[in-house]
Each structure stands twice: as C-alpha cells, then as structure tokens.
Amino acid sequence: MKALRNLVFGYKKHILDFKFDAGTSRGVLKQKETFYISVCEKSFPDTIGYGEAGPLPKLSLDDFPDFEQRLAELISQFNDQDLSLEHIALDDFVSLHVPAHYPSIRFAIETALLDLRNGGQRLIFPSDFTIKNKSIPINGLIWMGDREFMLEQIDHKLNDGFSCIKMKIGAIDFDQECELLGYIRKEYDASQITLRVDANGAFSPSDALEKLNRLATYDLHSIEQPIKQGQIEAMRRLCEVTPLPIALDEELIGVVDFEEKRLLLEKVKPQFIILKPTLVGGLRSCDDWIALAEKMNIGWWITSALESNIGLNAIAQYTATFEPYMPQGLGTGQLYHNNIESPLKIDSGTLIYDRQLDWGI
Structure with missing residues (x-):
C-alpha cells in the first residue's frame, strides 16, 4: 500500500440543479448542496484525489445548518496536523480522524484517499x-x-x-x-x-x-x-x-x-x-x-x-x-x-x- 505523507486537504461547494422537481416524502427538491473534498501530497500537488460529501436534507445524520463551517474546521485540523498515513492502514484513517456523526464526510474522505492512492484518476476500485x-x-x-x-x-x-x-x-x-x-x-x-x-x-x-x-x-x-x-x-x-x-x-x-x-x-x-x-x-x-x-x-x-x-x-x-x-x-x-x-x-x-x-x- 502506498504511503501518503504531508497531505493537503481542501474542499469546494457546488450547488446541483435538478432537471425536474424531485418529490420525496420529505418535500420537493429543486437543488442540492454538495461539497467536493480534495487531497494531495505536498510533493505531488498535481495528483489529486476527490470525494463527495453531500448530506441529504432532513435525513442525513450530518445535515447541520452549519455543515460547511464544520467541514472547513475539520479540513483545517487535518492540514494543521501535517498528516501522514505512513504508519497506519488506509482503512483506519477515517475512523481515527473523522467523527462518526459526520457520515457523508467519512465517505468523502475515504474515497478521496482511495482515489489519491490509485493515482488521482477517479479510479477508486479498478475492476x-x-x-x-x-x-x-x-x-x-x-x-x-x-x-x-x-x-x-x-x-x-x-x-x-x-x-x-x-x-x-x-x-x-x-x-x-x-x-x-x-x-x-x-x-x-x-x-x-x-x-x-x-x-x-x-x-x-x-x-x-x-x-x-x-x-x-x-x-x-x-x-x-x-x-x-x-x-x-x-x-x-x-x-x-x-x-x-x-x-x-x-x-x-x-x-x-x-x-x-x-x-x-x-x-x-x-x-x-x-x-x-x-x-x-x-x-x-x-x-x-x-x-x-x-x-x-x-x-x-x-x-x-x-x-x-x-x-x-x-x-x-x-x-x-x-x-x-x-x-x-x-x-x-x-x-x-x-x-x-x-x-x-x-x-x-x-x-x-x-x-x-x-x-x-
């Protein structure tokens, strides 16, 4: 498994526009807010892994009014620690560093790191x-x-x-x-x-x-x-x-x-x-x-x-x-x-x- 050193995390907000009014039991959706999380190594800034954190309104455990602020704080904490995965298994990273009540962020960080490990080509699990x-x-x-x-x-x-x-x-x-x-x-x-x-x-x-x-x-x-x-x-x-x-x-x-x-x-x-x-x-x-x-x-x-x-x-x-x-x-x-x-x-x-x-x- 590739060791990941000196990781740099970031995120970008994106508003998805539905092609139609998407009716659910929790109301009609016209737009959906989502966040793309990026991660790279300082020494290889052009090789980037991406994940997506998009909690569902009125359903996700991390559907917080201040979701973006919490995400930004978590990303800042990661970058302040100058994190390295050299001595821990990749599978353990999320459970160690992302709280369980942030399920969509766990998914995003997990997949971004898998993408990075495989060369930043959106190939999470080649098959x-x-x-x-x-x-x-x-x-x-x-x-x-x-x-x-x-x-x-x-x-x-x-x-x-x-x-x-x-x-x-x-x-x-x-x-x-x-x-x-x-x-x-x-x-x-x-x-x-x-x-x-x-x-x-x-x-x-x-x-x-x-x-x-x-x-x-x-x-x-x-x-x-x-x-x-x-x-x-x-x-x-x-x-x-x-x-x-x-x-x-x-x-x-x-x-x-x-x-x-x-x-x-x-x-x-x-x-x-x-x-x-x-x-x-x-x-x-x-x-x-x-x-x-x-x-x-x-x-x-x-x-x-x-x-x-x-x-x-x-x-x-x-x-x-x-x-x-x-x-x-x-x-x-x-x-x-x-x-x-x-x-x-x-x-x-x-x-x-x-x-x-x-x-x-």
Missing part, C-alpha cells in the same frame, strides 16, 4: 467495470409526483429497457399508486419486470400490514422502509408477518457501532437491507453491514443518495467489486443539469463505465 466495460444492473427510479408525471416516468423507463422499476410511494393517493403498479403488471409479469416500491416511512404501524397485503397482489420484489425508522418493535413484527419482503433503509442511519448493527439485524430480521454509503458512514461501514447481513442470510443492495457523478462513481466502483447480479440503485447520475461530466452511462437498464469518455473538471 472489470472500469477496465472492461462490465455493466452493473440497476433499477429505474420513478419519482413521486402527480399521476401523470409518474405515469410518464414509468413509460420512459420501460422504453429505455429497464427490467427493474422502483417506484416511490406515499406522495399521492394510495389507490392511484396501486393503479400505477397495476398499469405495469397489466403488460409485464414478474418474470419480465421486477417491481420495487419505496415508502420512505409513509405508512403508520396500524395500517402498514393492510397496505402490504394489497401491494403484495402486484407481485413486488420488495418494499423499502414501510414505516418510519426508530419503531424497532413495530418493524420487527411487520417483518415477521409481511406478505412481501421488507428492506430496511433509513433504519440503518446512525447505527455506527458494529455490535449495534448486529443487534438491529438480529432483532428485526429484515429480508433485505439497503446501503447508502453517504448515509451510513462510508464504504468500510458498508463492509460491516454486508458481512453481518450475509452471515444472517439477509439480502442487500447498494444505492446512491443523490450524489453527483463524483460520489456515484465511487459507489458504483465499490459495488462492482461484489459482481452484483441483483439490480442496484445507481441511476441518479442523470438528475442534474450541471453534473460533473464522467464516463458513467446508463444503457438498457445497466450502468457502464465508458473509458472513451473523459472526466470533466
């Missing part, structure tokens, strides 16, 4: 994905909105060749959402199109099972976070009797300690977990979740969380190391007018890394 254009299957995401907007998105994703559709629910009338699922199922059965839904905690514990029973009639692959996080006993009971697989998403946020992760999974016994590195504290934290889930026969997949192509690239390259066969949630790179140009492309329901395309500035 067949980056070298041989091996694709990653992904789901096509249907954003919340009125019926016509969601129907338009569904038709677009189906025409684009997606074989897995994920629909956010909880924004419009539940009957209309079921009607949209029925629209897909009328033309495509489960062997042709995999359907996922994401409730983002929209159901109450009292009516969740009734709604799950109704959703199960559409032969769904899974439902993400049917009730709000933090209701552990209610979620445990729901996972025990559910007619369709439940995937924990927001429930994983803030669960930092390895033992806490183990206890959560052992108690709730979900059918799946969904890993968002920006929200759960980076790639090493994801390693822990994956190890625990596989030991307990719990399925998992990885999802981006509205990052630009800098963060999405790191997540995609990490995901590719597992050679996934199940569709992942990595289709968010097309959301913005002013994204960073990258080799990432979506082709017929898969994400590819086209080496003929260059990285933008």
Whole structure:
C-alpha cells in the first residue's frame, strides 16, 4: 500500500440543479448542496484525489445548518496536523480522524484517499467495470409526483429497457399508486419486470400490514422502509408477518457501532437491507453491514443518495467489486443539469463505465 505523507486537504461547494422537481416524502427538491473534498501530497500537488460529501436534507445524520463551517474546521485540523498515513492502514484513517456523526464526510474522505492512492484518476476500485466495460444492473427510479408525471416516468423507463422499476410511494393517493403498479403488471409479469416500491416511512404501524397485503397482489420484489425508522418493535413484527419482503433503509442511519448493527439485524430480521454509503458512514461501514447481513442470510443492495457523478462513481466502483447480479440503485447520475461530466452511462437498464469518455473538471 502506498504511503501518503504531508497531505493537503481542501474542499469546494457546488450547488446541483435538478432537471425536474424531485418529490420525496420529505418535500420537493429543486437543488442540492454538495461539497467536493480534495487531497494531495505536498510533493505531488498535481495528483489529486476527490470525494463527495453531500448530506441529504432532513435525513442525513450530518445535515447541520452549519455543515460547511464544520467541514472547513475539520479540513483545517487535518492540514494543521501535517498528516501522514505512513504508519497506519488506509482503512483506519477515517475512523481515527473523522467523527462518526459526520457520515457523508467519512465517505468523502475515504474515497478521496482511495482515489489519491490509485493515482488521482477517479479510479477508486479498478475492476472489470472500469477496465472492461462490465455493466452493473440497476433499477429505474420513478419519482413521486402527480399521476401523470409518474405515469410518464414509468413509460420512459420501460422504453429505455429497464427490467427493474422502483417506484416511490406515499406522495399521492394510495389507490392511484396501486393503479400505477397495476398499469405495469397489466403488460409485464414478474418474470419480465421486477417491481420495487419505496415508502420512505409513509405508512403508520396500524395500517402498514393492510397496505402490504394489497401491494403484495402486484407481485413486488420488495418494499423499502414501510414505516418510519426508530419503531424497532413495530418493524420487527411487520417483518415477521409481511406478505412481501421488507428492506430496511433509513433504519440503518446512525447505527455506527458494529455490535449495534448486529443487534438491529438480529432483532428485526429484515429480508433485505439497503446501503447508502453517504448515509451510513462510508464504504468500510458498508463492509460491516454486508458481512453481518450475509452471515444472517439477509439480502442487500447498494444505492446512491443523490450524489453527483463524483460520489456515484465511487459507489458504483465499490459495488462492482461484489459482481452484483441483483439490480442496484445507481441511476441518479442523470438528475442534474450541471453534473460533473464522467464516463458513467446508463444503457438498457445497466450502468457502464465508458473509458472513451473523459472526466470533466
């Protein structure tokens, strides 16, 4: 492993502009604030590693009003220490120097250092994905909105060749959402199109099972976070009797300690977990979740969380190391007018890394 000496850290703020009003259970997003973290060695200033810290509003553990100030202070602390990784493993750097309640910064620092170690070429984990254009299957995401907007998105994703559709629910009338699922199922059965839904905690514990029973009639692959996080006993009971697989998403946020992760999974016994590195504290934290889930026969997949192509690239390259066969949630790179140009492309329901395309500035 390359030793990194006399590191110089920096950051730059960037406002991402959505191509449309992105509806979520926490409101409509028109813009998203993100921060690009850079790191280089003093002796090699032109070789730079980049990471992205972009906490999600009203969701991320580090969604602080003074996030930029805290980030600037942390960067200043790093530079004041004249840090060197010569005598510690790279994997330990984040846990030693970045507080656990800064999960998006942990992810950014971690990936920036990995990028730097590999020559500052945005190659975080070289693999067949980056070298041989091996694709990653992904789901096509249907954003919340009125019926016509969601129907338009569904038709677009189906025409684009997606074989897995994920629909956010909880924004419009539940009957209309079921009607949209029925629209897909009328033309495509489960062997042709995999359907996922994401409730983002929209159901109450009292009516969740009734709604799950109704959703199960559409032969769904899974439902993400049917009730709000933090209701552990209610979620445990729901996972025990559910007619369709439940995937924990927001429930994983803030669960930092390895033992806490183990206890959560052992108690709730979900059918799946969904890993968002920006929200759960980076790639090493994801390693822990994956190890625990596989030991307990719990399925998992990885999802981006509205990052630009800098963060999405790191997540995609990490995901590719597992050679996934199940569709992942990595289709968010097309959301913005002013994204960073990258080799990432979506082709017929898969994400590819086209080496003929260059990285933008």
